[in-house]
Amino acid sequence: MMTVFQPRHQTHTVHVRYGENDVTIGSQCPIRVQSMTNTATADVQATVSQVMTLAEAGSELVRLTVNTPQAARAVVQIREKLDQLGSDVPLVGDFHYNGHKLLTEVGECAQALSKYRINPGNVGRGERGMENFARMIEVALQYDKPVRIGVNGGSLDPQILARMLEENRASADPEPPSTVQLHAMVASALESAAAAEKIGLPADRIILSAKVSAVQDLVAVYRELASASHYALHLGLTEAGIGTKGVVASAASMGLLLAEGIGDTIRVSITPMPGAARTEEVRVAQELLQTMGLRAFSPLVVSCPGCGRTTSALFQQLAAQTQRYLVEMTPRWRADCEGFENMLVAVMGCVVNGPGESKHANIGISLPGNGESPVAPVFADGEKIASIKGEGENADLIAERFKELINEYVYSHYS
Ligand code: SF4
Numbered sequence: 001m002m003t004v005f006q007p008r009h010q011t012h013t014v015h016v017r018y019g020e021n022d023v024t025i026g027s028q029c030p031i032r033v034q035s036m037t038n039t040a041t042a043d044v045q046a047t048v049s050q051v052m053t054l055a056e057a058g059s060e061l062v063r064l065t066v067n068t069p070q071a072a073r074a075v076v077q078i079r080e081k082l083d084q085l086g087s088d089v090p091l092v093g094d095f096h097y098n099g100h101k102l103l104t105e106v107g108e109c110a111q112a113l114s115k116y117r118i119n120p121g122n123v124g125r126g127e128r129g130m131e132n133f134a135r136m137i138e139v140a141l142q143y144d145k146p147v148r149i150g151v152n153g154g155s156l157d158p159q160i161l162a163r164m165l166e167e168n169r170a171s172a173d174p175e176p177p178s179t180v181q182l183h184a185m186v187a188s189a190l191e192s193a194a195a196a197e198k199i200g201l202p203a204d205r206i207i208l209s210a211k212v213s214a215v216q217d218l219v220a221v222y223r224e225l226a227s228a229s230h231y232a233l234h235l236g237l238t239e240a241g242i243g244t245k246g247v248v249a250s251a252a253s254m255g256l257l258l259a260e261g262i263g264d265t266i267r268v269s270i271t272p273m274p275g276a277a278r279t280e281e282v283r284v285a286q287e288l289l290q291t292m293g294l295r296a297f298s299p300l301v302v303s304c305p306g307c308g309r310t311t312s313a314l315f316q317q318l319a320a321q322t323q324r325y326l327v328e329m330t331p332r333w334r335a336d337c338e339g340f341e342n343m344l345v346a347v348m349g350c351v352v353n354g355p356g357e358s359k360h361a362n363i364g365i366s367l368p369g370n371g372e373s374p375v376a377p378v379f380a381d382g383e384k385i386a387s388i389k390g391e392g393e394n395a396d397l398i399a400e401r402f403k404e405l406i407n408e409y410v411y412s413h414y415s
Contacts (some may be wrong), residue, residue: 009262011207011264013025013395014206014232018321025264027261032064033265033286033289034062035054035061035279036062036065037050037054038278044128051064055240057282058297062092063400064091065094067098068102091113092115096119097122100133113145116139119151119152121152123136137196147196157188178217184223206231207234211237218254219247232265233265234263235257236265246270254268266288268284299340299343301319301326309350309370311368318347318399337414343409344361344364346364347364348358351366351368362413365402
């Protein structure tokens with residue numbers, strides 16, 4: 001496949017470890033998918049359950065908020081229960097305001113976590129803030145942990161912003177205050193990283209992020225951050241929004257940056273629609289990376305939108321059943337086969353583009369359109385391997401046979 005993307009922006013490799021599990025983050029490594037729980041961390045059972053769900057869906061790191069002494073103590077129990085369940089997913093502690101106290105007072109929590117997220121905008125002001133920040137870095141050194149310095153547009157350090165606005169006012173060519181705010185986010189991340197290095201934390205134990213909620217701003221901030229350093233970068237559009245809006249905004253902003261080689265780990269922060277699975281953001285992140293050809297997680301379905309030429313109920317059922325089948329079978333194929341994640345499966349609605357797209361896919365089916373002979377040819381590696389006859393509009397018979405053929409294809413090509 002022709003690539004139009006730029007090479008990865010060179011960044012240090014950061015190791016986020018738990019037990020034998022070493023999740024590496026940096027330009028020499030696959031772009032990692034991560035997520036965050038939304039349970040109260042002090043609710044051990046609910047949090048363990050959600051961490052397991054997110055990890056099983058493919059979240060390679062799981063972050064949880066650590067906001068109270070109860071939550072800090074619960075982290076230790078959560079880690080123990082995950083161990084009992086056989087999960088070695090690394091846990092990341094998200095600290096705001098009181099992280100220096102919690103990490104100092106609950107040493108077992110500092111040990112149980114695999115990485116700390118520090119927000120330099122809310123560690124405290126002036127001398128006190130610098131002491132609090134230094135304390136957290138010292139704990140990271142003591143327990144041999146990496147740190148993400150995570151700046152957020154909604155909690156930017158007001159002192160840095162005030163200083164830069166003042167400098168901007170005095171400049172001969174002042175920029176709009178909104179632009180200065182973005183520069184201040186980059187400055188906050190870089191100054192904090194420099195302070196951490198001065199205390200002794202090496203550059204390959206530091207990850208940076210600078211999240212905002214507007215697509216154009218995110219792109220601008222990360223371009224500036226990447227051009228100024230070689231720290232590993234965590235990408236995320238914060239407060240992306242609900243449902244489709246959040247998915248589109250996240251994909252647009254992060255897709256642009258990833259195409260420029262910027263970003264070593266991503267988190268999609270969407271508000272799920274009522275009833276949607278908590279794992280939706282993991283799936284969106286995986287599909288973003290896979291559709292861009294940056295990683296492969298499970299086979300992709302290529303399907304046409306359907307139109308007046310196709311018997312649309314049959315077509316839609318088959319496309320949906322095929323998609324579900326691929327998701328269901330992925331764990332089993334993962335255990336038995338290698339490389340199947342890269343497979344493309346075509347489900348097409350009529351003869352116009354059906355055979356052509358099906359031949360380009362690894363395996364594909366071209367359903368009969370209105371007025372066409374009621375036979376669905378199946379192609380594998382460009383060759384016709386079967387013609388499935390359905391009983392009238394009965395998608396199930398066609399779907400069952402097509403699934404068998406997909407499974408046979410996976411085992412004959414990837415096991
Ligand atoms: Fe319509 Fe056929 Fe094109 Fe699908 S392949 S969109 S059914 S013309």
